[in-house]
Amino acid sequence: MAFKEKVLEDLRSFLPDEALLLNEEATSRQAGGLHTEEPVNAKLIVRPKSTEEVSKVLSICNKEKQSVVVHGGLTGLVYGTRTFPDQLILSLERMNEINEVDVVGRTMTCQSGTTLQNIQEKAEEQGMIFPLDLGARGSCSIGGNISTNAGGNRVIRFGMTRDSVLGIEAVTPDGAILSSMNRMIKNNAGYDLKQMFIGTEGTLGVVTKCVLRLREAPKSQNTALVGIEDFTSILKFLKHIDSGLGGNMSAFEVMWKSFYDMVTNTLQENSLPLKPTMPYYVLVESMGSDQTKDEEHFEALLSEALDKSLISDAVLAKSEKERKGLWALRDDVEKQAQFGPTLMFDVSLPISHMEEYVSKVRKNLNQHWDQSHFIVWGHLADGNLHLVVGVGDLKSETVRKIEESVYGPLQLIGGSVSAEHGIGLEKKPYLHLSRTNEEIDFMKSLKKTFDPNGILNPGLIF
Amino acid sequence: MAFKEKVLEDLRSFLPDEALLLNEEATSRQAGGLHTEEPVNAKLIVRPKSTEEVSKVLSICNKEKQSVVVHGGLTGLVYGTRTFPDQLILSLERMNEINEVDVVGRTMTCQSGTTLQNIQEKAEEQGMIFPLDLGARGSCSIGGNISTNAGGNRVIRFGMTRDSVLGIEAVTPDGAILSSMNRMIKNNAGYDLKQMFIGTEGTLGVVTKCVLRLREAPKSQNTALVGIEDFTSILKFLKHIDSGLGGNMSAFEVMWKSFYDMVTNTLQENSLPLKPTMPYYVLVESMGSDQTKDEEHFEALLSEALDKSLISDAVLAKSEKERKGLWALRDDVEKQAQFGPTLMFDVSLPISHMEEYVSKVRKNLNQHWDQSHFIVWGHLADGNLHLVVGVGDLKSETVRKIEESVYGPLQLIGGSVSAEHGIGLEKKPYLHLSRTNEEIDFMKSLKKTFDPNGILNPGLIF
Numbered sequence A, B: 001m002a003f004k005e006k007v008l009e010d011l012r013s014f015l016p017d018e019a020l021l022l023n024e025e026a027t028s029r030q031a032g033g034l035h036t037e038e039p040v041n042a043k044l045i046v047r048p049k050s051t052e053e054v055s056k057v058l059s060i061c062n063k064e065k066q067s068v069v070v071h072g073g074l075t076g077l078v079y080g081t082r083t084f085p086d087q088l089i090l091s092l093e094r095m096n097e098i099n100e101v102d103v104v105g106r107t108m109t110c111q112s113g114t115t116l117q118n119i120q121e122k123a124e125e126q127g128m129i130f131p132l133d134l135g136a137r138g139s140c141s142i143g144g145n146i147s148t149n150a151g152g153n154r155v156i157r158f159g160m161t162r163d164s165v166l167g168i169e170a171v172t173p174d175g176a177i178l179s180s181m182n183r184m185i186k187n188n189a190g191y192d193l194k195q196m197f198i199g200t201e202g203t204l205g206v207v208t209k210c211v212l213r214l215r216e217a218p219k220s221q222n223t224a225l226v227g228i229e230d231f232t233s234i235l236k237f238l239k240h241i242d243s244g245l246g247g248n249m250s251a252f253e254v255m256w257k258s259f260y261d262m263v264t265n266t267l268q269e270n271s272l273p274l275k276p277t278m279p280y281y282v283l284v285e286s287m288g289s290d291q292t293k294d295e296e297h298f299e300a301l302l303s304e305a306l307d308k309s310l311i312s313d314a315v316l317a318k319s320e321k322e323r324k325g326l327w328a329l330r331d332d333v334e335k336q337a338q339f340g341p342t343l344m345f346d347v348s349l350p351i352s353h354m355e356e357y358v359s360k361v362r363k364n365l366n367q368h369w370d371q372s373h374f375i376v377w378g379h380l381a382d383g384n385l386h387l388v389v390g391v392g393d394l395k396s397e398t399v400r401k402i403e404e405s406v407y408g409p410l411q412l413i414g415g416s417v418s419a420e421h422g423i424g425l426e427k428k429p430y431l432h433l434s435r436t437n438e439e440i441d442f443m444k445s446l447k448k449t450f451d452p453n454g455i456l457n458p459g460l461i462f
Helices: A005-012 A051-063 A116-125 A142-148 A193-197 A231-245 A257-264 A291-307 A320-331 A333-339 A351-368 A396-410 A428-434 A437-450 B005-012 B051-063 B116-125 B142-148 B193-197 B231-245 B257-264 B291-307 B320-331 B333-339 B351-368 B396-410 B428-434 B437-450
Strands: A020-022 A044-046 A068-071 A088-091 A098-102 A107-111 A165-171 A177-180 A206-213 A220-228 A249-256 A280-288 A313-316 A343-348 A373-379 A384-390 B020-022 B044-046 B068-071 B088-091 B098-102 B107-111 B165-171 B177-180 B206-213 B220-228 B249-256 B280-288 B313-316 B343-348 B373-379 B384-390
Touching: A005 A020, A005 A044, A005 A051, A051 A068, A051 A088, A051 A165, A051 A177, A051 A206, A098 A116, A107 A116, A116 A142, A142 A206, A165 A193, A177 A193, A177 B437, A193 B193, A193 B437, A220 A231, A220 A291, A220 A320, A231 A249, A231 A280, A231 A291, A231 A351, A249 A257, A249 A320, A257 A280, A257 A320, A257 A333, A257 A373, A280 A291, A280 A320, A291 A313, A291 B291, A333 A373, A333 A384, A343 A396, A351 A373, A351 A384, A351 A396, A384 A396, A396 A428, A428 A437, A437 B177, A437 B193, A437 B437, B005 B020, B005 B044, B005 B051, B051 B068, B051 B088, B051 B165, B051 B177, B051 B206, B098 B116, B107 B116, B116 B142, B142 B206, B165 B193, B177 B193, B220 B231, B220 B291, B220 B320, B231 B249, B231 B280, B231 B291, B231 B351, B249 B257, B249 B320, B257 B280, B257 B320, B257 B333, B257 B373, B280 B291, B280 B320, B291 B313, B333 B373, B333 B384, B343 B396, B351 B373, B351 B384, B351 B396, B384 B396, B396 B428, B428 B437
Parallel strands: A044 A088, A068 A088, B044 B088, B068 B088
Antiparallel strands: A020 A044, A098 A107, A107 A206, A165 A177, A165 A206, A220 A280, A220 A313, A249 A280, A249 A373, A343 A384, A373 A384, B020 B044, B098 B107, B107 B206, B165 B177, B165 B206, B220 B280, B220 B313, B249 B280, B249 B373, B343 B384, B373 B384
């Protein structure tokens, strides 16, 4: 089984050889994401250089009803780039040009295959930032960030990817080019069509170009790790520090004790920033305009929180090295390997239900297994928790039980089975826990309208 | 000509008398907005109390192909609520219940007929704010704000309405209830369907309920008026102050000399905050966390701007009274009445083209009229300008010439004929200047998909 021959013939009529990877050239690649062990199954990778070429590719595929899977930086976490032998891959890897940085209008225009890190660095050269930031920055493409509406570490301050995209050029499944390259923060001239391509996982069209909103670079950064005795105090501390920082809070990352233990249990106790005895740890960060004044203010807020017993201990990073050290703990998710095979989750839920939700998952796991590793941390202020569960194996029956333990309790409290990773193929069986039948039908009818032949990223989401 | 009798009969079967205003009860009302002189032409106003009732109303209308116009607070500025005698009005005025304020999750849930001011006040009772703010706050409804993706004074800091809406319940034209009442900042479980109802001017569905994102209330506010000698210095001052305030800037409102003269020419010169001799004035405001420290910092930034000659004069409000006085100047748009009949515009464009754009409009007006009043001000940092033009009359030929003078130059520079007011009926003839044929076709196909009978707010936008 393979792609349709007529399609290859038509593609060859206008694409140079280097744009086409065939058979082993394609299948020797890896599928990407957390699932790098899986090979590419499609036998043809098409790598256009321009929006016009993408348009021709899709137009041909649509005519021949050739199924297409879009590849960006391949750092997704929900099997959104998995392929089957009869599919064709449309890769944006050669569309990585930064077209313009408008220093006055504070925008950047680039092709969608550009990596997030290249965008960040280009903005920094001009004294600005592109605030979206996530671990995969070096490989992930802005097109993928847009298609999954990526989140990351600074959402509480700057929003999701959606909030930093001003304009989009996309190609719909029939090959039509839809250019909505708005460059203004305000534009209410009709429907905001770019929203159709943000967070829809490439099912309604292929993003080929975008206009991004840049911000002035912050001039100060203060980071602290605090220890907290109970969940209610976390919520009080969040209000205290967010309100006290008056718009400057840029991260509020909570680590349950299980997480802090996981990332510190190989370290000497005297090298730890805080003793590993507290039930919760919070990494809090501000970005402001004056290092000295902001640090004084930040420290005063922490003292006040100590006085009020909202927190029981705190350490403020006094150098860039210390700052990075605190973040390194938070980011050291790979330490989960010590627990053998594990599953990682990305869910969101109303903060007021969070403590009870974590207990419920713990209880569900205990019902199935006498012993399990259960690690919790997350961007709490966004309602976003990550969870790692390890019970010894990942047989399909085990996976199903773990997933049901984690996802099940979300339905009643209005939680989401995907906070920032998307649905892809992985979470499809659980979408109904977070969305009503009416919502899913509505999504399907949108898909049907814009991709009647169902050729583009078929089977993703629903 | 009137609404369909069968519709009234069916409505009476489940709605109480007070939900129906008939004939004179309807037509004695005014159409609202800037156009209050215009009466309601529809002979039936239906005022449901719940989402379920809205669903039944639309289901009946869809079956009978009865054209429906949705009414919220009637403060729109683009004739979006104008009716014809054969139409029926669906008014959300009785759906104004605030259902819940979640202090921990920092959200508010309410019906869409709730006024913006009620929402703001309810948030303030809890030490939080709902950051959307505009002049019509006392009358406009949150449903109207959502349908037009309203902007206002604090967009540079908090974004448009879109950025403060977490969840929406809407009824589609066939009467289906789509409940997407998400309460989290992050939720990537499938398509973000609420985007379909934000800024689409009620053409795809009727918003009946929403979940709004609240913020912690700022603890300091500093406001200054500065005078600036040339446009380039405005741009430099914007970068200086935005970067210097490190995330705390909440307004950057520019007034051309023509505007400052208009709002001050009846005042004694010694009562003016700044002499009326400068080409540009900027009202700049910050919201932070500590009144004393923030004021010192704000003042230092202004001194630095004076030293660097970015600004030539500045006055910092030293009391709430002075602060309100500065805003009163900025908000005194009604002073345009002194110029006789005028037209007011709301456009957006890349900031780098702004100076040249204003010159071009001036030139266009000069080609038609020896004398004209041409007043310019706006939310410059958002790319949003407001313009007032007065040439003595508002005959249709005059209006056309003025509109072409103002809108014409936007096309080449990627500007928008509507920054924050929407398109409605008023700007339809000019939509093509800001949107391509492909975009407009795409909008029409969305409309066709969700409203195949074209019963809901027909004729708006395109």
